[in-house]
Amino acid sequence: MRAFRYHRPADVADAVALLGAEPQAAYLGGGTNLVDLMKLGVQRPDVLVDLTRLPLDTVEELPDGGLRIGATVRNSDLAAHPAVRRDYPVLARALLAAASGQLRNMATTGGNLLQRTRCVYFQDTGKACNKREPGSGCAARHGQNRDLAVLDWSEQCVATHPSDLAVALTALDAVVQVHETDGPRDIPITALYRSPGTHPERETTMARGTLITAVRLPPLPAARRSTYLKVRDRASFAFAAGSVAAVLDLDGDLVRDVRLAYGAVAHRPWRAYRAEQELRGHPFSPALAARAADAELAEARPLRHNGFKLPLTRAITVRALTELAAS
Amino acid sequence: MSDDAAGRAGSDDTVGRAGSGDAVGRAHPRLEGPEKVTGTARYxxxxxxxxxxxxxAVPSAVVRGRITRVDTAAALASPGVLAVLHHGNxxxxxxxxxxxxWLLQEPAVHYRGQYVAVVVATSLEAAREGARLVRIDYDAGPHSTVLTDDHPGLYKPDHVNPSYPADTAEGDFDAGYAAAPVRVDTTYRTPAYHNNPMEPHATTAHWHDGxxxxxDSTQGTSSVRATLAELFELPPESIRVVAEHVGGGFGSKGYAKAPVVLAALAARHVDRPVRLALTRQQLFGPIGYRTPTIQRVRLAADTDGRLTAICHDAISQTSTIREFAEQTAVYTRSMYAAPHRRTTHRLVRLDVPxxxxxxxxxxxxxxxxLESAVDELAxxxxxxxxxxxxxxDTAVDPDQGRPFTSRNLVGCLREGARRFGWADRNPSPRSRRDGRWLIGTGVAGSSYPARARPSSATATARPDGGFLVRINATDIGTGARTAIWQVAADALGVPPERVEIRIGDSDLPTAPVAGGSMGTASWSWAVVRACQSLREKLRDSPGEVTAEADTTDEVGNQPARPRYAYGAQFVEVRVDVDTGEVRLNRMLGVFAAGRVVNPTTARSQLIGGMTMGLSMALHEEGLLDERYGDWVNHDLATYHITGCADVESVEAYWLDEQDDELNPAGVKGLGEIGIVGTAAAVANAVHHATGVRVRDLPIRLDKLIGVSSLA
Structure with a gap:
């Protein structure tokens, strides 16, 4: 492990300034992903800027009915927050479906959004990975790719984003509040992540050094009827083989509004706009939900080992929406 | 029937009655439990x-080839780095x-991950960074790392592990098979499985005056000492290997492995003590793993289900530098009887660890x-x-032609069926559904040889009335120390509190490794003999007296008889009709394994083995990337092992079994019988639930997704 310096910034502006002054610096949240990657030599920062003492650790109920979640709020605290449980059950369920109790106690909201792919080739410096080392190639494209993308991948990268939280936030149209050198800015989470394209090393639309300070959830009364379904290869403590975040608003049996996002299918949390469009304004039925999922997945290009993700994602779309419709 | 022995540890059943000679059979927590849970036990x-x-340790970056250059300059310039060892120095x-x-001795590389250098530094982090900076150039050649059933390198080994013939034949299988009215011909595949003990392979090595x-973290320090003596050309007496506590091994620490050799080399080179522990990632390959297998099983029976012909052809892999021939089809030789039988083993030497x-x-x-094929035959x-x-069932071993010393397979099957509620089962696949879940049950038999090896031990009477028993047994977390203590107390006829046990040190009387389910049988044999001898000596001359025992002759002269432990495993699974997810509802095993010394730790061994078998059935799979000649899922986030949430209910029971032709303690060993048959019971239950027979493990959701429209 490379020797590194450690800084504890006084405030948000200080943190952003430190990153601006140090080209090899990295922000440290709970450390549940970064520290592992440092041990493996995948990330090699020479300065760590520890954010966990900054006053970003509260959940605030907003006058408009929305919620502001500080960037250093721990996953377990967020999952247990009464307003989250009441108004955004999809979010609580996504959090509790992730990792282990110990990890959730450490992991932060901002860090969770910026965690790196669990593609095995990315995590091994002995193997080719354009994301880790641009230009070295993508060993996963024709390698062991069961866990990887079926949508929107490129010849340069077939990685998936591993977060469950980000999938729920994508369905909820969350807004990511960031601080850059010239001040604060809001980024819709649906515009935060990039497709891999020819530069898979660029994962978000944020400039280097940008600090996530909070995540804002707009009011969405329909989200009281929401859920997160995650399927994985064992009962707990595993990344998703497939996941869906769903919000359903029915008027009688007519779909007044619906929000759907998928995990484990792409380089970013996948908002299923096309499926939503198929559903909106029509009487709900499981068959309609299946058609909507098929429409969303029509352009999927499964890799050698992950064709199962298409029927799996369809199945959990139908199940999530059918359960919500019946609730 | 020791009905609830498996679960009980109540105060009135615990060890400690005054010298009543009944310590064996009583539940007792591990003697070292408090040290382990308070963190004072040293590894x-x-x-x-x-x-x-x-x-x-620096692993090779190529699969097969030669090192052409080692550049250590950058590593040596890195802060804290003291030395870089490689084949040149x-x-x-x-x-x-x-x-x-024979590590760091030659430029040849035989498999990816072979250790080709060691960096020594003043801190772990500095050593790791130094290792990253060692630059090694290779001249790499082509490689072959994937096992196939038509590999041109397939050959018949001289024998299979440890010393069984590679092939056997009785009667005329082909004719018997062709003539039978009921036949099954199927091929099963298992992937590479990687031993992942909690404590990795780890060593502290220390040279002093030669x-x-x-x-060392090992399953047997006597064996490690012998290997080091040979490699370093030293008399065994000048080497001491200590393993007081070991955090698991599962066989992978049954012999000296690379870390102990590398640490000893490095410590000699820098003339300072060296600690060397593998990372979790490094446990995937160079320390051994379970070979992938391809197994064709053919069974034939009459219409009453009586087997007339059995054939098991097994293919597995070994490396180019050492032959390890897994005895995959040996189970089939003695499990069920039939007039026409054949087993074969074929191996391929691949460029793999x-x-x-x-x-x-x-x-x-x-x-x-075999137990899957038997289900298909049924x-x-x-x-x-x-x-x-x-x-x-058979009272006579079909392989050896001699009667078993005891065989309680039928007892296990009957008792398991009773406890599990098997009688109510509708045999038709897909006959039970609860909402989105298809539910099924499955059964499998299991057996494991009950062997013993020669061991020595001493027993000493102390002036204060206490006793000291010394034996180089190893407790790899199984409760071996406690079991030996219980056996010794009864053999001495004293309350266990008066007995002290010393194990895990090669300076103690030589004893075999903790492996092959032979530990307790072998060690207790020597301990009983030493204690008996001590009692005799004490009759003649009370005081501080020591008695020694060595069972080499006695074990060697034991009549050759087939000795086996048996079990029957029952499993209920549910399978999600849409997603194909498999979940275990319950798992129940009944075993016949001779005398049970300590119900508490015996139960742990059995449910641990069963859980590991579940893990094999549903979760574990080493994924090899042929281009790199390497397993790519080499951590516990991507190589899935069954977690607690996957095991909703697991129960282990045993039959009272007295077999006087085993060893003085009457034990058969419990370390392995629990894992045998589990995966088949799970696979059979999945078939019963879904109608789908998955013949390549693990049984993951992608093999069952859309099962609603299958079968």
């Missing part, structure tokens, strides 16, 4: 050592049979195939799979 790299340094080792351990002191022991090598993957014959197994 191999936790001993405080003055001036200690840290070693980091490492101390010399004797070239011997241990080719795998003597070597090693704290050598596979090695992993909990029930041979029996575990072999039973998966369906083909229209006979209940418990009943079919009962009909094919």
């Amino acid at each position: 191999a790299v936790e001993y405080p050592v003055d001036g200690v340094t840290y070693g980091w 490492a101390p010399r080792l004797a070239p011997g049979p241990e080719r795998e351990l 003597r070597l002191l090693v704290h 050598t596979p090695f022991w992993m909990r029930a090598p041979g029996e575990c993957p072999g039973a998966y195939a 369906i083909a014959a229209g006979i209940d799979p418990v009943e079919l197994r009962v009909r094919n």
Whole structure:
């Protein structure tokens, strides 16, 4: 492990300034992903800027009915927050479906959004990975790719984003509040992540050094009827083989509004706009939900080992929406 | 029937009655339990050592080839780095049979991950960073790392592990098979499985005046000492290997492995103590793993389900530098009777690390195939799979032609069926559904040889009325120390509190490794003899007296008889009709394994083995990337092992079994029988639930998704 310096910034502006002054610096949240990657030599920062003492650790109920979640709020605290449980059950369920109790106690909201792919080739410096080392190639494209993308991948990268939280936030149209050198800015989470394209090393639309300070959830009364379904290869403590975040608003049996996002299918949390469009304004039925999922997945290009993700994602779309419709 | 023995540890059942000679059979927590749970028990790299340094093993980046250049300049310039050992500068080792351990001696690379350098530094982090900076150039050649059933390199080994013939034949299988009215011909595949003990392979090595002191994480320090003596060309007396506590091994620590050799080399080179522990990632390959297998099983029976012909052809892999031939089809030789039988083993030498022991090598993957095929046969014959197994029971070992010393397979099947509620089962697949879940049940038999090896031990009477028993047994977390203590107390006829046990040190009387389910049988044999001898001596001359025992002759002269433990495993699973997810509802095993010394730790061994079998059935799979000649999912986030949430209910019971032709303690061993048959029971239950027969493990959702429209 490379020797590194450690800084504890006084405030948000200080943190952003430190990153601006140090080209090899990295922000440290709970450390549940970064520290592992440092041990493996995948990330090699020479300065760590520890954010966990900054006053970003509260959940605030907003006058408009929305919620502001500080960037250093721990996953377990967020999952247990009464307003989250009441108004955004999809979010609580996504959090509790992730990792282990110990990890959730450490992991932060901002860090969770910026965690790196669990593609095995990315995590091994002995193997080719354009994301880790641009230009070295993508060993996963024709390698062991069961866990990887079926949508929107490129010849340069077939990685998936591993977060469950980000999938729920994508369905909820969350807004990511960031601080850059010239001040604060809001980024819709649906515009935060990039497709891999020819530069898979660029994962978000944020400039280097940008600090996530909070995540804002707009009011969405329909989200009281929401859920997160995650399927994985064992009962707990595993990344998703497939996941869906769903919000359903029915008027009688007519779909007044619906929000759907998928995990484990792409380089970013996948908002299923096309499926939503198929559903909106029509009487709900499981068959309609299946058609909507098929429409969303029509352009999927499964890799050698992950064709199962298409029927799996369809199945959990139908199940999530059918359960919500019946609730 | 020790009805609830498995679960009970109540105060009135605990060890400690005054010398009543009934310590054996009573539940007792591990003697070292308090040290372990309070963190004071020391493991191999936790001993405080003055001036200690840290070693980091550097794996080869190519699969097969030669090192052409080692550039250590950048590593040596890195802060804290003391030395970089490689084939050009490492101390010399004797070239011997241990080719795998002849490390840092030659430029040749035989498999990816072979250790080709060691960086020694003043801290672990500095060593790791130094290892990253070592630049090694290779001249790499083509490689072959994937096992196939038509590999041009397939050959018949001289024997299979440990010393069975590679092939056997009785009667005329082909004719018997062709003539039978009911037949099954199927092929099963299992992937590579990787031993992942909690404590990795780890060593602290310390040279002083030409003597070597090693704290090693191993299943047997006598064996490690012998190997080091050979490699370093030292008399065994000048080497001491200590393993007081070991955090698991599952067979992978059954012999000396690379870390102990590398640490000893490095410590000699830098003339300071060296600690070297593998990372989790490094446990995937170079320390041994369970070979992938391809197994064709053919069974033939009459219409009553009585087997007439059995054939098991097993294919597995070994490395190019050492032959390890997994005894995959040996299970089939003695499990069920038939007039026409044949078994074969074929191997391929691949450019891979050598596979090695992993909990029930041979029996575990072999039973998966045979017990699955028996289930398929039962369906083909229209006979209940418990009943079919009962009909094919045999009092005489079909392989050796001699009667078993005891065989309680039928007892296990009957008792398991009763406890599990098997009688109510509708045999038709897909006959039970609860909402989105298809529910099914399955059964499998299991057996494991009950063997013993020679051991020595001493027993000493102390002036204060206490006793000291010394034996180089190893407790790898199983409760061996406690079991020996209970046996010794009864053999001495004193309350256990008066007995002290010393194990885990090669300076103690030589004893075999903790492996092959032979530990308690072998060690207790020597302990009983030493204690008996001490009692005799004390009758003549009371006081501080020591008695020694060595069971070499007695074990060697034991009549050759087939000795086996048996079990029957029952499993209920549910399978999600849409997603194909498999979940275990319950798992129940009944075993017959001779005398049970300590119900508390016996139960742990059995449910641990069963859980590991579940893990094999549903979760574990080493994914090899042929281009790199390497397993790519080499951590516990991507190589899935069954977690607590996957095991909703697991129960283990045992029959009272007295077998006087085993060993003085009457034990058969419990370390491995629990994993044998589990995977087949799970696979059979999945078939019963869904109608889908998955013949390549693990049974993951992608093999069952859309099961609503299958079958």
